[in-house]
Amino acid sequence: MSDQQKGLQGPAPDERPHPEGRRNSQGIRIDPEVESEPERRRTVFSAIVEDEPGVLSRIAGLAARRQFNIESLTVGPTTVDGHSRITMVVEEPDPGIDQIEKQIAKLKPVISIGELDDDAVRTELVLLKVGGEEPDKVHAITEMYDGKTLDAGPETITVQLTGDERKIDDAVDAFRRFGIIEIARTGQTALAHGAKKTVPGEEPGTSGEPTKPTTNTQ
Amino acid sequence: MSERTAASTEPDTSSDDESTKTEVTSGATAVVRALENAGVETAFGVQGGAIMPIYDALYHSDIRHVTMAHEQGAAHAADAYGVVRGDPGVCLATSGPGATNLVTGIADANMDSDAMLALTGQVPSDMVGSDAFQETDTTGVTAPITKHNYFASSPDTVGDTVGEAFALAGTGRPGPTLVDLPKDTSLSETDREPGEAKPPETCRPRLDPDEAEVEAAARAIERAEKPVLLFGGGVVKANATAVARQFATEHQIPVVTTMPGIGTMPEDDELCLSWAGMHGTGYANMAITHTDCLIAVGTRFDDRLTGGIDTFAPEAEVVHIDIDPAEISKNIHADYPVVGDAGRALEAIDAAMEHSPEAPEWREQCLTWKDEYPMDYAAPDNEPLKPQFVVEALDEATPDETIVTSGVGQHQMWAAQYWTFREPRRWVSSHGLGTMGYGLPAAIGARLAADDDETVVCVDGDASFLMTIQELSVAVRENLDITIAILNNQYIGMVRQWQDAFFEGRRMAAGYEWCPQFDKLAEAFGARGWTVDSYEEVPDAIEEALAYDGPSVIDFHVDPAENVYPMVSSGAPNGKFALSEDQL
Numbered sequence: 001m002s003d004q005q006k007g008l009q010g011p012a013p014d015e016r017p018h019p020e021g022r023r024n025s026q027g028i029r030i031d032p033e034v035e036s037e038p039e040r041r042r043t044v045f046s047a048i049v050e051d052e053p054g055v056l057s058r059i060a061g062l063a064a065r066r067q068f069n070i071e072s073l074t075v076g077p078t079t080v081d082g083h084s085r086i087t088m089v090v091e092e093p094d095p096g097i098d099q100i101e102k103q104i105a106k107l108k109p110v111i112s113i114g115e116l117d118d119d120a121v122r123t124e125l126v127l128l129k130v131g132g133e134e135p136d137k138v139h140a141i142t143e144m145y146d147g148k149t150l151d152a153g154p155e156t157i158t159v160q161l162t163g164d165e166r167k168i169d170d171a172v173d174a175f176r177r178f179g180i181i182e183i184a185r186t187g188q189t190a191l192a193h194g195a196k197k198t199v200p201g202e203e204p205g206t207s208g209e210p211t212k213p214t215t216n217t218q
Numbered sequence: 219m220s221e222r223t224a225a226s227t228e229p230d231t232s233s234d235d236e237s238t239k240t241e242v243t244s245g246a247t248a249v250v251r252a253l254e255n256a257g258v259e260t261a262f263g264v265q266g267g268a269i270m271p272i273y274d275a276l277y278h279s280d281i282r283h284v285t286m287a288h289e290q291g292a293a294h295a296a297d298a299y300g301v302v303r304g305d306p307g308v309c310l311a312t313s314g315p316g317a318t319n320l321v322t323g324i325a326d327a328n329m330d331s332d333a334m335l336a337l338t339g340q341v342p343s344d345m346v347g348s349d350a351f352q353e354t355d356t357t358g359v360t361a362p363i364t365k366h367n368y369f370a371s372s373p374d375t376v377g378d379t380v381g382e383a384f385a386l387a388g389t390g391r392p393g394p395t396l397v398d399l400p401k402d403t404s405l406s407e408t409d410r411e412p413g414e415a416k417p418p419e420t421c422r423p424r425l426d427p428d429e430a431e432v433e434a435a436a437r438a439i440e441r442a443e444k445p446v447l448l449f450g451g452g453v454v455k456a457n458a459t460a461v462a463r464q465f466a467t468e469h470q471i472p473v474v475t476t477m478p479g480i481g482t483m484p485e486d487d488e489l490c491l492s493w494a495g496m497h498g499t500g501y502a503n504m505a506i507t508h509t510d511c512l513i514a515v516g517t518r519f520d521d522r523l524t525g526g527i528d529t530f531a532p533e534a535e536v537v538h539i540d541i542d543p544a545e546i547s548k549n550i551h552a553d554y555p556v557v558g559d560a561g562r563a564l565e566a567i568d569a570a571m572e573h574s575p576e577a578p579e580w581r582e583q584c585l586t587w588k589d590e591y592p593m594d595y596a597a598p599d600n601e602p603l604k605p606q607f608v609v610e611a612l613d614e615a616t617p618d619e620t621i622v623t624s625g626v627g628q629h630q631m632w633a634a635q636y637w638t639f640r641e642p643r644r645w646v647s648s649h650g651l652g653t654m655g656y657g658l659p660a661a662i663g664a665r666l667a668a669d670d671d672e673t674v675v676c677v678d679g680d681a682s683f684l685m686t687i688q689e690l691s692v693a694v695r696e697n698l699d700i701t702i703a704i705l706n707n708q709y710i711g712m713v714r715q716w717q718d719a720f721f722e723g724r725r726m727a728a729g730y731e732w733c734p735q736f737d738k739l740a741e742a743f744g745a746r747g748w749t750v751d752s753y754e755e756v757p758d759a760i761e762e763a764l765a766y767d768g769p770s771v772i773d774f775h776v777d778p779a780e781n782v783y784p785m786v787s788s789g790a791p792n793g794k795f796a797l798s799e800d801q802l
Contacts, residue, residue, distance in 0.1 A: 007783045007798025010500055010591040018793055019508060021532030027519070027550035029532070050420070053369070058361060065362050095547060102544035108366035108386070111420050 026095040038093040044190050046198045047113040051084040055109045068100050072187025080205030087189045114199040122190040126168050129158045130178035145171040240279050242411045245373030246271040246404040250279050252380040252412040262292040266312020268339025271404035287688035289316050293323020294656050295663030297332045298646045302667035306333035306387040313339045314352030324394045325363040329650025333392035335384045340400040356398045365393035370403050377412025385415045390423030391542040427558030435537045435554040436570035442511030444580040445471045451478025452516015454642040458561030465564045469574040472584045474502040476517050477649045481639040495523040496786045497631040500591025506531050507793030513537045516560045519549035529791035539563045605705040605776040609636040615760045620673040621664045625657035625682025628711035631782040633677040655685030665698045680706040680733050693769035694744040701763045702771045707778040715781045719802045740771035748772045
């Protein structure tokens with residue numbers, strides 16, 4: 001037993017040549033001198049999906065289990081019966097953004113998905129309930145942000161504001177002085193700029209005429 | 219009952235004959251008719267309340283139903299059946315616990331991209347959501363582990379839904395699908411015959427690769443000086459073995475496989491370096507470490523293959539062929555992605571290549587590594603019995619194209635390392651999910667998928683075997699000729715190996731010294747059993763077990779101290795594989 005071999009024969013790990021090269025956490029080969037990790041960026045996806053039960057939970061579940069960071073998600077009908085548009089704001093480093101698009105594209109109810117360009121039209125709606133002690137000042141700031149007063153009473157005032165994310169953030173800051181009691185934000189929804197299609201292959205439909213799917217997905 | 223069994227085991231020569239197919243009168247008969255239309259010959263399952271209408275419809279069908287002891291067994295059997303046959307396997311279970319018992323098997327199929335259709339009973343539609351008896355949100359539970367699942371709400375469309383689910387399971391990158399069948403859908407009347415089974419419009423994969431991608435890949439391969447082909451399970455799924463071998467041989471490129479890719483290249487071929495990864499061969503891991511061009515086909519770069527991402531094939535430009543675009547650059551960045559069918563992509567790249575890579579020195583180097591890092595375990599002339607010896611003895615005693623199933627753990631690694639596979643669909647194992655207990659039900663599925671003259675062996679571990687041992691009753695009832703070889707080391711051996719290596723030898727909850735006498739247990743089930751303690755007993759026991767026409771169990775009492783090597787520690791570079799414990 002004493003001379004019995006333990007394990008296998010061959011040069012030990014330290015006796016073997018090892019290449020210098022390395023990859024980063026995304027599996028990309030890197031120059032060790034300029035080693036860096038990709039930065040997160042925020043982007044908007046628009047997807048046309050079959051309007052069937054559970055479609056939203058399939059997308060939300062996929063994002064959760066693959067640890068995709070979804071900032072907001074909105075859903076609504078399109079010009080085509082039986083199709084819905086889902087608009088999603090995500091924040092990830094770049095290879096992750098690519099993964100989100102490809103993994104969502106694989107879901108059976110997803111007809112087509114595309115990432116919006118920077119020039120896309122984006123907007124969000126927010127409802128703000130603030131204290132009613134200073135109605136004139138609340139009204140002035142609401143005007144300043146092209147907002148609308150939906151409900152006003154001696155104790156509270158509720159206003160509606162729309163706009164891009166930055167405008168909404170600024171407005172919310174401006175209203176803080178009145179004491180924000182409640183807030184409800186829809187999250188962004190968006191369409192591509194000009195004649196550009198928001199989602200690849202998307203065609204306007206007429207009632208009861210589903211468009212043909214155009215993407216090749218799993 | 220015996221009459222029915224006899225009739226259903228007759229070879230089916232009339233499956234295309236409309237008159238032998240189920241007449242559609244209800245949702246349940248539409249389901250069965252859809253299965254018949256799809257060419258399903260065998261299904262695995264367990265009865266229960268909500269699935270009873272489907273079973274009632276199967277009563278008159280030519281589909282052979284194999285009752286399993288546990289739904290998990292049904293899923294694994296269907297999975298393995300599909301792997302061996304190349305068509306989706308089918309399993310059935312009732313609602314609630316029946317469906318949740320399938321979950322491990324569905325997850326297993328999902329991780330290994332095995333085509334499988336699961337049909338589950340569900341409480342009646344009007345009771346869904348009321349926490350009814352044996353109600354579980356089956357589509358909710360299985361959404362993350364299926365390609366897609368369906369809730370069949372209408373008897374008129376349920377046949378088409380089942381057809382679509384079956385087709386989808388085998389389309390593109392295969393995987394499991396599930397149809398949840400509320401009892402009222404199954405029982406309600408309909409005469410709507412299911413139409414042609416086709417995958418949904420939104421799931422049509424790209425088969426022919428993009429020309430520009432092919433050109434770029436061809437150029438990268440031509441200029442490689444140290445190319446390696448990495449064949450994954452996708453080569454098997456795409457039935458691209460012949461094309462893949464032709465490509466390797468014509469261009470004289472060394473081949474490494476993944477575990478699911480075992481058999482895509484004959485392991486005794488000079489070009490084949492066997493499989494890479496945590497317990498892969500030293501030479502495969504050296505080739506991966508030093509290649510300058512890794513041509514990966516149908517693999518998802520699992521962490522057990524890659525080791526640490528940062529040191530995986532660190533010098534290589536990566537050509538990645540896959541039918542699933544989401545696998546491209548998911549784990550390892552693909553410098554040259556080629557999305558498409560594995561066979562078509564390899565053919566297109568071959569046609570686009572103007573010359574083979576010039577790599578005579580590299581091939582020599584790979585052969586040198588084969589000599590430097592031989593798979594030779596300790597000489598088998600001392601007791602105790604070495605598990606590797608048992609695997610080699612079984613391989614030697616069985617025909618070349620024997621189907622081998624396994625559980626998960628040390629025995630699985632030894633089987634994969636020391637059995638020489640020469641064809642795909644012969645190594646049937648749980649790779650991605652690592653499901654202990656897969657081996658026996660998989661052997662049942664494989665046995666029913668294989669031709670009668672083929673041999674099926676299950677190499678199992680003591681702990682794995684205990685997890686699904688109840689399925690032995692099925693093998694006995696169906697008189698299935700399966701030889702089960704337990705490499706019994708009285709431990710969850712892989713855990714024990716890790717405890718010794720990484721937890722200072724604290725063997726918490728790893729010991730199985732209380733496990734039963736498997737030969738007696740086998741006899742109690744009605745199978746044959748042997749116990750083998752020494753080298754001398756090995757040949758006779760194997761010979762007798764193989765000769766016995768029915769399920770046989772050999773309990774090999776092997777060296778409990780034996781470890782699996784080579785071993786790449788989790789997250790370590792593949793090239794730093796340890797050959798013994800002191801190198802970990």
